Amino acid sequence: MKKRHNTRRPRGSASSSRTKRKKLTDKLYLVAIAAAVVVGVVGWLQWFDDDHDQHGDVGSALTVPAFTAEAEAGQALFEENCVTCHGQNATGSDQGPPLVHRIYEPNHHGDLSFRLAARQGVRAHHWKFGNMPPVEGVSDEDVIKITRYVRELQKANGIF
Numbered sequence: 001m002k003k004r005h006n007t008r009r010p011r012g013s014a015s016s017s018r019t020k021r022k023k024l025t026d027k028l029y030l031v032a033i034a035a036a037v038v039v040g041v042v043g044w045l046q047w048f049d050d051d052h053d054q055h056g057d058v059g060s061a062l063t064v065p066a067f068t069a070e071a072e073a074g075q076a077l078f079e080e081n082c083v084t085c086h087g088q089n090a091t092g093s094d095q096g097p098p099l100v101h102r103i104y105e106p107n108h109h110g111d112l113s114f115r116l117a118a119r120q121g122v123r124a125h126h127w128k129f130g131n132m133p134p135v136e137g138v139s140d141e142d143v144i145k146i147t148r149y150v151r152e153l154q155k156a157n158g159i160f
């Protein structure tokens, strides 16, 4: 009698393993819910980023066109005065936004806004890099050339 009893699974243990299984299922549900929340939040952040900052960003897939003479002069001036913040080929850096970007297309930021930016600086409004200080030592003629360079890059990359 005693032996047979021992070979059987005691009732208590069977039900406790059922409880364990239930607890495990609960845990899996929690993990699934947590995962869904994470995916949702990440997706939302990406959408947010996309809509407000990154949209139209050409980044590393940039096309560099054959520049006109004016744009080539502008490139040299850009690399002297703007590249630390606006990055190689105006694709942005950790200190400033890309200018080869949809928000800087001619209808949104006309050529005058480039001259004003260099002369007066820019109060941060589109990005989170902080203010752009006025750039010393560049003339309006210099900025016109720089603008030409940026426009040719924008054009080659389908910004306008």
Ligand code: HEC
Residues within 6 Å of the ligand: 078, 081, 082, 083, 084, 085, 086, 095, 096, 097, 109, 113, 114, 117, 118, 122, 123, 124, 125, 126, 127, 128, 129, 130, 131, 132, 133, 135, 138, 143, 146
């Ligand atoms: C010290 C870093 C820095 C330098 C150097 C710099 N910029 Fe900027 N620039 C910025 C930042 C940051 C912004 C974005 C401000 C914002 O909208 O949040 C900006 C914005 C701009 C804008 C947009 C203006 C607007 O009306 O929104 C233009 C155009 C521009 N820069 C042109 C230039 C040119 C041309 C040069 C070189 C002559 C230059 N920048 C040098 C940091 C810099």
